[in-house]
Amino acid sequence: MKRLKVWTGAAALLGMTCANASQLDAPLTQFFQQRLAGISEKVAVTVKTPAAQLPDCPQPEFALPNNGRMWGNLSVMVRCGNGKRYIQVAVAASGKYVVAAQQLPRGTTLTASNVTMKYGRLDRLPPRAMIDLKQATNATTLREISPGQPIMLSMVRQSWRVKAGQQVQVVASGAGFSINSQGKVLNNAAVAQNVRVRMASGQIVNGTVDADGNILINL
Known part of the structure; x- marks a missing residue:
């Protein structure tokens, strides 16, 4: 009977852990699916942080570190109201x-x-x-x-498509509109790489170099 109680307690704890973890499974999967749209057609997220350490809120907001990685073992910031916490996840893409x-x-x-x-x-x-x-x-x-x-x-x-100091065409586009302007490149970059551009107004923007040497910005 004692062994039965132990197994029952373990099963209940396991069930509670899975239930808690599942609260973040769906929003995390949606978060990574949106960021990997056009790159990965299949995304699966596994929460590695113990369930007892996961934040409990109905509408969590997620953010990734600025290292460019979007799959594998990652640390994700979860914001709940005014509080924030980092959790560990494994993203298969x-x-x-x-x-x-x-x-x-x-x-x-x-x-x-x-x-x-x-x-x-x-x-x-x-x-x-x-x-x-x-x-x-x-x-x-x-x-x-x-x-x-x-x-x-x-x-x-890489062969540089644009070089620091070069004047370039900046194309900013969004839903139903496109704006062309001029700017000066602040760093060397090849096709499909990120580049920083100083606009005539002095504002610095980030974009991607296309095959023609234009800088594309999605708004």
């Missing part, structure tokens, strides 16, 4: 990434003919893996890369 289509000796310029896209688990890739063919445009390999091997940004030298 599946999508396409860039691999070598053939043997690439050191010094090879990447083109559409020698790289291709492969579908798989993004969270199992090494850090800074290429997930967009635009990132490979005119890049030169710094080491030999085997066929089928994922290509990391650290494996290549």
Whole structure:
């Protein structure tokens, strides 16, 4: 009878833990699905923080650290009213990434003919893996890369599309509108990389470099 009570208590505790954890499962999954839209078609979030340490509020707000990572083991800030807490999660995301289509000796310029896209688990890739063919445009390999091997940004030298001090066209677009303006680039950047631009007003904005050297900003 004593053993039965122990198992009953353990089962009740396990059930309570799962119930508490599930309160954040749905909003966290939606949070990462929105941020990975267009990158990953399949996202699964596992909360690793013990249930007793999870915040309990009906409408939590989430935020990610500014390190650029959106999958794997992450620390997520949860804001509930005026309070905030950090929890640990594991984000599994599946999508396409860039691999070598053939043997690439050191010094090879990447083109559409020698790289291709492969579908798989993004969270199992090494850090800074290429997930967009635009990132490979005119890049030169710094080491030999085997066929089928994922290509990391650290494996290549990017050709700068814009350079610090250069005047560029800035295109800000949103729902049903588009605004063109001029600005000065503050850092070197390749196609599909982020860049900071000082506008004529003195305001500094962040955007992405396109193939034509324009800076795109989504509002």
